[in-house]
Amino acid sequence: xxxxxxxxxxxxxxxxxxxxxxxxxxxxxxxxxxxxxxxxxxxxxxxxxxxxxxxxxxxxxxxxxxxxxxxxxxxxxxxxxxxxxxxxxxxxxxxxxxxxxxxxxxxxxxxxxxxxxxxxxxxxxxxxxxxxxxxxxxxxxxxxxxxxxxxxxxxxxxxxxxxxxxxxxxxxxxxxxxxxxxxxxxxxxxxxxxxxxxxxxxxxxxxxxxxxxxxxxxxxxxxxxxxxxxxxxxxxxxxxxxxxxxxxxxxxxxxxxxxxxxxxxxxxxxxxxxxxxxxxxxxxxxxxxxxxxxxxxxxxxxxxxxxxxxxxxxxxxxxxxxxxxxxxxxxxxxxxxxxxxxxxxxxxxxxxxxxxxxxxxxxxxxxxxxxxxxxxxxxxxxxxxxxxxxxxxxxxxxxxxxxxxxxxxxxxxxxxxxxxxxxxxxxxxxxxxxxxxxxxxxxxxxxxxxxxxxxxxxxxxxxxxxxxxxxxxxxxxxxxxxxxxxxxxxxxxxxxxxxxxxxxxxxxxxxxxxxxxxxxxxxxxxxx
Numbered sequence: 001x002x003x004x005x006x007x008x009x010x011x012x013x014x015x016x017x018x019x020x021x022x023x024x025x026x027x028x029x030x031x032x033x034x035x036x037x038x039x040x041x042x043x044x045x046x047x048x049x050x051x052x053x054x055x056x057x058x059x060x061x062x063x064x065x066x067x068x069x070x071x072x073x074x075x076x077x078x079x080x081x082x083x084x085x086x087x088x089x090x091x092x093x094x095x096x097x098x099x100x101x102x103x104x105x106x107x108x109x110x111x112x113x114x115x116x117x118x119x120x121x122x123x124x125x126x127x128x129x130x131x132x133x134x135x136x137x138x139x140x141x142x143x144x145x146x147x148x149x150x151x152x153x154x155x156x157x158x159x160x161x162x163x164x165x166x167x168x169x170x171x172x173x174x175x176x177x178x179x180x181x182x183x184x185x186x187x188x189x190x191x192x193x194x195x196x197x198x199x200x201x202x203x204x205x206x207x208x209x210x211x212x213x214x215x216x217x218x219x220x221x222x223x224x225x226x227x228x229x230x231x232x233x234x235x236x237x238x239x240x241x242x243x244x245x246x247x248x249x250x251x252x253x254x255x256x257x258x259x260x261x262x263x264x265x266x267x268x269x270x271x272x273x274x275x276x277x278x279x280x281x282x283x284x285x286x287x288x289x290x291x292x293x294x295x296x297x298x299x300x301x302x303x304x305x306x307x308x309x310x311x312x313x314x315x316x317x318x319x320x321x322x323x324x325x326x327x328x329x330x331x332x333x334x335x336x337x338x339x340x341x342x343x344x345x346x347x348x349x350x351x352x353x354x355x356x357x358x359x360x361x362x363x364x365x366x367x368x369x370x371x372x373x374x375x376x377x378x379x380x381x382x383x384x385x386x387x388x389x390x391x392x393x394x395x396x397x398x399x400x401x402x403x404x405x406x407x408x409x410x411x412x413x414x415x416x417x418x419x420x421x422x423x424x425x426x427x428x429x430x431x432x433x434x435x436x437x438x439x440x441x442x443x444x445x446x447x448x449x450x451x452x453x454x455x456x457x458x459x460x461x462x463x464x465x466x467x468x469x470x471x472x473x474x475x476x477x478x479x480x481x482x483x484x485x486x487x488x489x490x491x492x493x494x495x496x497x498x499x500x501x502x503x504x505x506x507x508x509x510x511x512x513x514x515x516x517x518x519x520x521x522x523x524x525x526x527x528x
Contacts, residue, residue: 018073
């Protein structure tokens with residue numbers, strides 16, 4: 001095992017705990033960024049290009065017939081092949097957290113459409129499921145098993161939010177272990193079936209799962225209810241006859257008490273477990289080799305790499321499987337770097353030295369000639385808790401295909417738990433729903449002052465009727481702090497004066513003109 005330092009990167013805010021790495025034909029792609037995707041990379045999927053110990057991120061694209069894929073953190077991932085011997089595969093993505101901390105219950109299939117030296121295109125399809133659909137969750141695992149010429153996906157473990165009927169004011173946003181049910185998902189017919197096994201009593205999250213043919217091995221994991229890391233080793237065997245599937249569970253000796261470990265595959269039958277935690281405040285620096293042969297599993301300790309002093313003394317560490325026996329590790333840089341949230345990064349190669357050199361040379365040739373080198377990679381999902389808070393490497397100014405986060409505006413102010421105003425009293429730890437439309441996040445409304453900013457409807461003293469009216473009507477809203485300022489800056493509306501129609505002059509009645517003699521005669525008679 002060899003440990004290689006990767007140079008520090010400048011843009012780290014996209015990479016957060018819970019991201020995932022996908023390996024297509026030897027090329028590693030990043031998925032699960034911080035915040036919602038922006039215009040520089042609307043898909044939220046990036047190619048990780050490592051050259052000369054430097055890591056660059058290049059945006060990937062979706063085909064026109066793809067669905068929308070939100071940036072999910074802590075999802076369950078696995079590869080889906082047409083059959084056990086097929087070289088072509090897709091990725092299954094289930095569950096996970098959105099940037100708003102909502103949990104997803106959707107399942108996506110991602111496949112590689114085309115790749116060139118300048119552009120990578122994926123197709124992403126959402127699958128509709130029926131039957132016993134698993135609830136929204138994160139920190140779980142998904143695997144594909146093959147039996148009697150058929151295949152199904154198996155979902156197990158994870159965490160979810162407390163059910164609405166059990167929530168209290170103090171624990172409104174708390175999470176609980178999911179029930180220890182085993183879900184079989186048939187993608188051909190889109191149906192799900194759940195199984196409750198007596199051997200599985202406690203819910204587990206951040207465990208390790210390895211599948212081979214019709215068998216899944218589950219070890220480790222953390223239980224919130226008992227605050228323990230299970231030392232048990234479970235063997236799930238799935239039989240797929242013509243009728244109903246059969247699921248059995250056997251508890252085997254020789255498990256590992258660990259959570260958030262990373263699994264990478266080094267050969268057809270050999271896997272390596274790296275990292276994780278053996279307690280809440282103690283990392284697990286021991287590595288293990290797992291060999292699967294003839295429906296048997298053997299777990300043995302192996303020689304660990306020469307961990308650096310920084311890795312040994314840091315409180316937390318992060319990582320994800322890159323495929324082909326390599327793992328990307330990161331540790332917080334604390335105050336040792338100029339950037340406060342900067343991290344140190346390493347690539348851990350679990351194969352032999354000669355194999356590592358051959359693979360490194362192949363990767364260099366591939367990146368220089370941009371040829372497609374088909375790889376036999378079966379990456380496993382990264383456990384949630386051990387997720388990797390990374391930094392996207394140093395970017396070249398003249399590299400047009402490299403994503404530069406500095407070109408984007410900061411989205412750190414656009415979350416639900418911001419301080420929206422001077423009188424804001426919304427706290428993520430004490431908040432409870434105020435409006436009937438709220439569930440696990442506060443209702444917000446956009447203030448149209450200046451460039452616009454979001455405020456909590458409750459902090460603005462909006463009634464539910466007014467909030468619904470503003471959300472449905474196409475009118476501008478100004479928050480309490482800007483409504484008076486907006487009125488003062490408004491130009492008075494021009495008053496359109498009505499034109500008065502000129503009055504027609506009245507005709508004078510015609511009078512008889514008296515002559516002078518007649519006038520004298522008239523006056524004489526008047527005074528007589």
